[in-house]
Amino acid sequence: MVVVEDTQRLIVKRVVKLKDYTSIKIGGRVSRFFIVNTEQDLSKLVKETGGLFYLLGKGSNILASDERLSKPVIKLGEEFDYIKRDFSLVEVGAATSFLKLVKYAVENELEGVENLVGIPASVGGMVCMNASSFGREISSVVERVRCMDKEGSISIVEKDEMKFAYRKSSFANRIILSVWFKFENGFNLKEKAKNFLKERRIRGDYDYPSCGCVFKNLPGGVFSGALIEGCGLKGVRKNNAAVSERHANFIVNLGGAGFKDVECLIKMIKEKVHEKYNVVLEEEIHRWT
Numbered sequence: 661m662v663v664v665e666d667t668q669r670l671i672v673k674r675v676v677k678l679k680d681y682t683s684i685k686i687g688g689r690v691s692r693f694f695i696v697n698t699e700q701d702l703s704k705l706v707k708e709t710g711g712l713f714y715l716l717g718k719g720s721n722i723l724a725s726d727e728r729l730s731k732p733v734i735k736l737g738e739e740f741d742y743i744k745r746d747f748s749l750v751e752v753g754a755a756t757s758f759l760k761l762v763k764y765a766v767e768n769e770l771e772g773v774e775n776l777v778g779i780p781a782s783v784g785g786m787v788c789m790n791a792s793s794f795g796r797e798i799s800s801v802v803e804r805v806r807c808m809d810k811e812g813s814i815s816i817v818e819k820d821e822m823k824f825a826y827r828k829s830s831f832a833n834r835i836i837l838s839v840w841f842k843f844e845n846g847f848n849l850k851e852k853a854k855n856f857l858k859e860r861r862i863r864g865d866y867d868y869p870s871c872g873c874v875f876k877n878l879p880g881g882v883f884s885g886a887l888i889e890g891c892g893l894k895g896v897r898k899n900n901a902a903v904s905e906r907h908a909n910f911i912v913n914l915g916g917a918g919f920k921d922v923e924c925l926i927k928m929i930k931e932k933v934h935e936k937y938n939v940v941l942e943e944e945i946h947r948w949t
């Protein structure tokens with residue numbers, strides 16, 4: 661990796677391997693990888709790219725090609741990593757790790773994110789995806805968002821102007837810069853978070869790198885994982901990618917798996933589930949090619 665410019669503010673890296681930045685440890689070379697630390701630099705960069713770039717959070721929902729990507733990658737740097745009290749709200753920078761926010765909330769007996777503990781994410785990625793777990797969506801505690809559009813202009817979006825749905829938000833084409841959360845006062849949150857984390861570890865597969873659930877669940881509370889398991893696909897492999905033995909909606913990287921291996925498993929799963937249940941599975945993960 662060669663750092664060609666590092667002013668503390670804007671870091672431009674040439675030849676980054678994206679697999680070093682994704683939770684499934686897959687992804688090829690990127691020749692333009694920007695770590696941005698100020699809104700001014702971000703705005704300038706967004707304009708320069710004509711709005712054509714990939715925005716990376718913690719990379720836990722990204723399946724990136726092994727080939728060189730067609731667009732540059734932008735990542736928010738450490739200046740976007742902060743938590744501060746703002747009267748009754750808590751403002752959090754988009755690059756802050758979600759784990760850090762949960763720890764802060766739990767320590768301060770602020771209720772609302774403890775169900776989501778253990779989701780590997782940045783706060784920006786979490787809100788963009790409207791991540792959820794154990795019956796709670798992150799959107800339930802989002803009050804205000806500061807974001808940039810693809811022309812580089814900044815705006816503040818209030819709760820009543822936002823749209824959220826299952827794994828979707830109105831921020832998909834914007835860059836979230838910071839999020840204000842409104843929490844209720846809670847009690848015994850450390851214990852509650854501990855139990856949710858324990859349950860998460862039992863249900864999911866944390867032994868191998870993955871993107872978490874590959875497919876969205878279906879309306880009516882039907883779990884895609886149950887359909888995949890019903891097709892007998894647990895443990896099926898394509899080279900070093902495999903349908904997890906522990907959670908059929910996870911595809912895991914057993915070591916050195918590539919984009920095409922995962923793509924092949926996804927295709928096979930879709931076909932088998934369609935054949936058996938007449939259901940079309942929709943991908944939750946984001947493919948970058």
Ligand SMILES: Cc1cc2nc3c(=O)[nH]c(=O)nc-3n(C[C@H](O)[C@H](O)[C@H](O)COP(=O)(O)OP(=O)(O)OC[C@H]3O[C@@H](n4cnc5c(N)ncnc54)[C@H](O)[C@@H]3O)c2cc1C
Binds near residue numbers: 788789865
């Ligand atoms: C082991 C494991 C378990 C998981 N469990 C869950 C779960 O229980 N529930 C759940 O909902 N998800 C789960 N996930 C999926 C994933 O953690 C979430 O989708 C998370 O919200 C992704 O956040 P990220 O920062 O990693 O975003 P990335 O994966 O980097 O990006 C995801 C999307 O968000 C966009 N994005 C990132 N940052 C910003 C920003 N600042 N502004 C606007 N858009 C942005 C990206 O461009 C991309 O489109 C799991 C993943 C793993 C690996």
